[in-house]
Amino acid sequence: MSELDKKINEHFPGLVVRKDLVKTVKGNAIVPSYVLEYLLGQYCATSDEASIQTGIQTVREILRKHYVHRNEAGLVRSTIKEKGRHKVIDKVTVDLNDSKGVYEATFSNLGIKKVLVTTDTIKKHPKLLVGGVWCICDLEYDLVEEKDACPWIMASIKPIKLSHFDFDSYLEARQKFSTDEWIDLLIQSIGFNPDLMGRRSKMLQLVRLIPFCERNFNLIELGPKGTGKSHIFSEFSPHGILISGGEVTVPKLFVNNSNGKIGLVGYWDTVAFDEFAGKQKRVDMALVDIMKNYMANKTFSRGVETLGAEASMVFVGNTSHTVPYMLKHSDLFCDLPDKYHDSAFLDRLHFYIPGWEVDIIRGEMFSDGYGFVVDYLAEILRSLRNHDYSQQYKGKFDLLSDISTRDRDGVHKTFSGLMKVLFPSGEASPEEIEEILTFAIEGRKRVKDQLLRIDKTYTKVRFGYERAGGDTIFVKTLEEEEYPRHYGTDEEKQTEADAGSESATEHATDQKSETDEPKAQHLQFKENQRGVSYDMLFTPYLRGATRIEITDAYIRLFYQVRNLMELMETVARCKAEDAEPSVHLVTISDEFKAEQQHEMLTQIQNSCAAIGIQFTWEYDLSNSIHARHIVTDNGWKISLDRGLDIFQQYQMNDTFSFGNRMQEFRTCKAFEVTYLRP
Incomplete structure (x- = not known):
């Protein structure tokens, strides 16, 4: 083990796992990483090699006996019938049968429906109603004479997530690591090898965690294919859900007016839209309008009633052009559907991750070091949603006065989120605070600079901050440094060309x-x-x-x-x-x-x-x-x-x-x- 891995095991015993084990045990199981790491955390959260090998065999045996493969669903159903009772690992979705007044579960891989669920179960686990949850369930089979009655009985259900954690111990252990060590631990927890990334690349990866620890954080990432944009939102946390951008509707996302049922934003901490880009995609304008209001005010309307929610919104999609091409001919949002290529919608975004800076995922980039069991880190991040670190830079730095309220909100939310991820106790040096503040400003500036191209009614803003000593620091995006001849509005590009500005x-x-x-x-x-x-x-x-x-x-x-x-x-x-x-x-x-x-x-x-x-x-x-x-x-x-x-x-x-x-x-x-x- 590396010195960092030894330190990780010393201060987080039983809460970390070797990250290459997920691939070792996964096989052909189509299951999120957090489900596998939940099991690995039970049996392989150790640095002892003999115990790890024994644990791997145990997890493989559990998956072999209890994980339901779709092509073996008939065999599992037969096992339940013959044994009378059997434990399964499957994705469970529950719906309310209005005509009968009962809750009924559908098992995704097992292929059975209308399994009765008690009201108490729904009260304990409301997410079963929206999007589905991976669970460990005991199922029984009891054939009855009643017509249309379901013979399948759910004897018990346990959603796969951490049952408890000690937040104070987490904060105490964090103090044992330097900032560089802590960043590398988090990168390994995500599953990547930190040795192959620079500091900026690591920070871009960590921004993807902010929606899980910051309420109502609006994030977009556009870039080339294959950079892992949607990985964290589909595999990382039981509190986030990834949906196709073309499949969402107002009732599914916000509220169903016919029955008053709250949608995804009411149950999940993070709602991510995959494949969000695409000029030809059909988009419901009513959805865009209600999304604008929600992203700005954290509320949405249902008739005369106004409801609120805390879900962060994430939009990920592929770009079809290079950065200089987009800057010269259009803008960095040019691949979005026309109805989303709207200044009012885009102005609600707090941070734009430049996906073209993120490496295309290669085999050697995955980590074989130790990182947090992801459901443990997911619970830590969720608990941090109750904290606010947005003002931690005050007294040392001040944002420039002409930064608008909406721009400040974007900077503050990103700054607060990165502080929670990197410095959960709130303690950081002035240099570390300045690094995070600069990074947060850049992400919001990337949004605002493109708005100036799209909507001429926006006015140019000086993005920067003042140090306590009086120095004024102006922040630029990396693409502004790389391509100054293409950056900015037409008027600005002409001015810079006349002045001979170049990178x-x-x-x-x-x-x-x-x-x-x-x-x-x-x-x-x-x-x-x-x-x-x-x-x-x-x-x-x-x-x-x-x-x-x-x-x-x-x-x-x-x-x-x-x-x-x-x-x-x-x-x-x-x-x-x-x-x-x-x-x-x-x-x-x-x-x-x-x-x-x-x-x-x-x-x-x-x-x-x-x-x-x-x-x-x-x-x-x-x-x-x-x-x-x-x-x-x-x-x-x-x-x-x-x-x-x-x-x-x-x-x-x-x-x-x-x-x-x-x-x-x-x-x-x-x-x-x-x-x-x-």
């Missing part, structure tokens, strides 16, 4: 031109930024050089040596046809794989020799290299705070991935480059 990416790209002279400067790049390449960063400064010296202690692992090879490709592209430049590397020998390191560098040397580049290297025997830089004999020193390691992990072995073939399509780590004339 670090565009500035460095312009430097590639033969006619542009390289200049001394300092460039900063943000995490998840795209459009960056070695050609863009180095070509103007390497052109004409006959000797190039690279100093980087971390040219050891395969991906690091591959980075070096890609730099050699840049040298090859910018050298004159008849030139034979020399490139010398100073690095440190790998303590454990020196032979492999030497072999890879020799391969680069041979490849370079074939095209007229003299590549050599030496190991710094003192092992004291700290600075990373490139020095050329044409008068430049390029200081690199991360060396050549500027890209996040990408699909290195996928021949058909653009990220593999072209650096411009990879996401970056946060890094800085300084160009100096010594």
Whole structure:
């Protein structure tokens, strides 16, 4: 186990599980992760390997005997009839039979209906009436003569969720972890490997948890397919429900006027709409209108009566265009159905997750470390809905005065939600509070900036805050930094073009031109930024050089040596046809794989020799290299705070991935480059 995994087991004994076990026991069972983790939490919440293996066998046996597969439903029904009584794990939905005045249950996989349910059961578990709940039930079979009578009898029912938890112990244990450790624990709890994500990517994942701990939080995430947008809302919590955006109706979501039955928002903490995007989708305008009122006021009307609810609303959908295309030709909401592409509806959204920054899910991204049993974390988050941390930044920071009330609500709700997730006791350093506040402002700014494009009646707002010392900080979205020529309204884009405004990416790209002279400067790049390449960063400064010296202690692992090879490709592209430049590397020998390191560098040397580049290297025997830089004999020193390691992990072995073939399509780590004339 890693040191973090040991610490997790020490402070949360019995409440965490190794995350790769879910895949191990799932097999072909079509069941949410929280159901499996409920069982794993009963038998595998330990770090003892022998106990884990025994627990896995127990859980597999429980699933084999009691989980109902649809194709084996007939066999299970026969078992109940012959044995008289049998325990099943299935999704149960209950409806009121108006004509008979009784509640009747439907078992989704078992395929039986009209099973009588007592009124007391419904009072204890009202969610059975809306959307269905995964349960462990004892069923009996008793054939009766009465016509239309159901022979199936529900002897007992237990919804799959945690029965109790100690919130104070949770807060106490949280204090034992640093902020970085706690973030990694939460990412592992979601099921991902935190080592493959940067800080910003982790924060984007954690925003998905806010609807479970913040009442009436309105969240949207639009991005490419395959990024796991709906995973948390379908698999993570027994208090959330995922529905298809095209299947919802006013009675199902809010209230049925014919019988007064409250819809999904009255029973679930989070209602998520899957496949929400799609220009051609038919949308009920009455649903849009009542949704606008609910998202703004937390209420909806039924005739003369006004009702309230606390469910957060989440909208997830796929984009069909790249970000620069959307910014140039339309807006970041352009894929929504026309009736939702409405400024009044969109203005109710508190945060826009930029789904294009989230990696497409790959096998190696899943965690085999320890994380919370998800129903435990789900109950913790639910209990945090009773808290309000929206004012925790006051006294240290103040939002700028021209931020409107609705914009402030969006910032406050996101800030409060992230504080609950990361600092449930409410205690955080000024630097940590500032990070969360900046992130919350950016998410709301992304919404408002697109509203300015859609509806000309909106006025531009300065999004930012003031520090207690008097400094004013303005916040920009990442796509605003990346594509300033396409960002903003037409008038703003023209003003910025006239003023020569450009991002670090565009500035460095312009430097590639033969006619542009390289200049001394300092460039900063943000995490998840795209459009960056070695050609863009180095070509103007390497052109004409006959000797190039690279100093980087971390040219050891395969991906690091591959980075070096890609730099050699840049040298090859910018050298004159008849030139034979020399490139010398100073690095440190790998303590454990020196032979492999030497072999890879020799391969680069041979490849370079074939095209007229003299590549050599030496190991710094003192092992004291700290600075990373490139020095050329044409008068430049390029200081690199991360060396050549500027890209996040990408699909290195996928021949058909653009990220593999072209650096411009990879996401970056946060890094800085300084160009100096010594």
